[in-house]
Amino acid sequence: MAFNEMLAGDGSIxxxxxxxxxxxxxxxxKGLAAKTLEAERFFRRTGITFAVYGQDGSPERLIPFDIVPRIVSGAEWRRLEQGIEQRVIALNAFLEDVYNRQEIIRAGRVPKELIATNEAFLPQMIGFRPPGGVYTHIIGTDIVRTGEGQFHVLEDNARTPSxxxxxxxxxxxMMKMFPELFAMxxxxxxxxxxxxxxxxxxxxAPAACDGPPTVAVLTxxxxxxxxxxxxxxADQxxxxxxxxxxLRVVDGRVAMRTTRGYKPIDVLYRRVDDDFLDPLTFRPDSALGIPGIMDVYRAGRITIANAPGTGIVDDKAIYSYMPxxxxxxxxxxxxxxxxxTWRCAEKDSLAYVLDHLxxxxxxxxxGSGGYGxxxxxAASKKELAAFAKKLKARPKNYIAQPTLSLSTVPIFVKKGLAPRHVDLRPFALVSDKVKIIPGGLTRVALKEGSLVVNSSQGGGTKDTWVLED
Known part of the structure; x- marks a missing residue:
């Protein structure tokens, strides 16, 4: 049975x-229903949408927003904060290790082939240490709550978390619509x-920076x-x-075009995938990146956040080794x-997964976004049979997990409050220290009984409150 974050087993709050x-x-x-429509109008006016690829009609969708906040106590948050910080520190240490000494592989704690054959592992990063030794500057950690209310990590998002x-x-x-709640x-x-x-x-900023750093967001x-x-x-x-x-490389620096010519950039917060970042190093047909940026980066003349090659820790097979x-x-x-987690690349695990598909x-x-x-x-016999074939053909491409009984929080419906399943993505910032934002993005499955919270699959979002003690 799902853990209800608002109601105890005896029905008390x-x-x-x-x-x-x-x-x-x-x-x-009726007043609350009007507030829901008001929020929708605000989101539409602001342009808070996301694109869904491969859909008929307009690919732009409004993300459904629920007006009931998800509320987390200070004590609950402290444990989450400690666990996320520990994980973030370990992820950065792992990335520095696998691109340098590879001590964890020599110790037999992670299989060599899992790194060497991983498509997200970039040989171009071997032997290079980014400024401050930080690989993952911004991390989104997906958290679920199960059973008796225990928090578990579902996956890590260290490449370009959104x-x-x-x-x-x-x-x-929420602050505009319900200021009285924040007063309470x-x-x-x-x-x-x-x-x-x-x-x-x-x-x-890199050591080459000789003044206030110039930061830009690459889209x-x-x-x-x-x-x-x-x-x-970028605006905020x-x-x-x-x-x-x-952008272009000018005098050994990455520079952006301005009305006064090209201005050097010190820190580039990139939201472009590795493959498209530098056509001279990765995909030659990329029109999204900057020719030569990797040479500038390796010369220590620009910081790229997050560092190229961090996507290896998004890999769900690597995730299974996180403990x-x-x-x-x-x-x-x-x-x-x-x-x-069962790693389907392992013979015994594959057999178990096929037997319990x-x-x-x-x-x-x-994979990401609920695709693939x-x-x-929830699958039909035909779908199970088809997926079993894919599993047998490419077992290394998959992992399996139990169907989780995600915790529920209330959403507003016509009849009042109703429980729906949720997850949580807190965000961590890493520089000389780790800063975890108190809250995060709560994604909610709006359909009764549904466990799918991804916005691309029909889920919505809600505000997440962490209370002061």
Whole structure:
């Protein structure tokens, strides 16, 4: 049975939701329904949309927003914060190790072939240490709550984690519509994220930087699914939003075109995938990147956030080794446990997964956004048979996990409050220290009984409140 974050087993209100429940009971449902429409109009007017590829009609969609906040106590958050910080430190240590001494491989804690044959591993990064030794400057850690309320890490997003703009817009919307709720609750702020982001990026400017660092955000362009976020973050940080065509290498520096000529950039927050970053190093047909940027990077004359090659820790097969990785680099057991995972590349695991396919969730090791996966309990016999063939053909391409009973939080419906399944993506910033934003993006499955929270698959979002003690 799913853990209900608002209601205890006896039907009583859990402490974090106590004041909210009293407030809600005194509200006019028609007034709250009007607030929902008001929020939708605000999101539409602001342009808070995302693109869905391969869909008929307009690919632009409005992300559904629920007006009931998800409320987390200070004590609950402290454990999450400690676990995420431990994980972030281990991820950076792992990346530095696999691109240099590879001690974890020599120790037999991670198989060599898992690194050497991984498509996200970049040989171009071998022997190179980025400024400050930081590979993953911005990390989104997907957290789920199961069973008796335990938190587990579902996956790591260390390449180009998205969703933080929705976290910020959700908070702004709630503060505009329900200021009285914020007067009643001591909610920790998230509004300073972009200030912290710019400060964190600037702190890791290369040694060649001889003044206040010039920061820019690199976007693939307006047709990218996360373009709203790229432009939002650039605007909020007060930095330039650039495309590859705006940049070139000038006198050994990456420079952006301005009305006064080309101006050197010190830190590039890139939202372009590795393959497209430099056509001279990676895909020669890329029109999204900057020819020669990798040479400038390796010469220590620009910081790229996140560093090229960080995508290897997004790999779900690597994820399955995270308990070992954390212990190897920190000397401690993981504070936040992984979800149990079967690596289909292993013969015994594959046999188990094939025998229990109707009970499991199977994911591509490089998959994201809910695509390319099988939810066994929701699949037909025909779908199960077809997926079994794919598994047998390319077992190394998949991992499997149990169908989780995700925790529920209330959403607003016509009849009042109704429980729906959720996950959580907190965001961590890494420079000389780790800063974890108190809250994150809560994604919610809006359909009753659904476990699919991805916005690309029909899920929505809600504001996440971390309470002060």
């Amino acid at each position: 859990r402490p974090p939701y106590a004041q909210y429940a009293d407030w809600f009971a005194a509200q006019d449902p 969703g933080v703009s929705y976290m910020l817009e959700n908070r702004e919307t 609750h001591r909610v920790r702020p998230v509004e300073n994220y972009t200030t912290l982001l710019r400060r964190s990026l600037s702190a890791l 693939p362009g307006i047709y990218n699914s996360a373009y709203f976020e790229h432009s939002f973050l 940080m007060g930095v330039e939003l650039v495309e590859g065509s705006d 070992d990785i954390i212990e190897f680099y920190t000397g401690r057991k993981a504070i936040l446990e992984n979800v149990p 109707s009970e499991l969730v199977v994911k591509e090791v490089h 996966m099988l939810v066994g309990p």
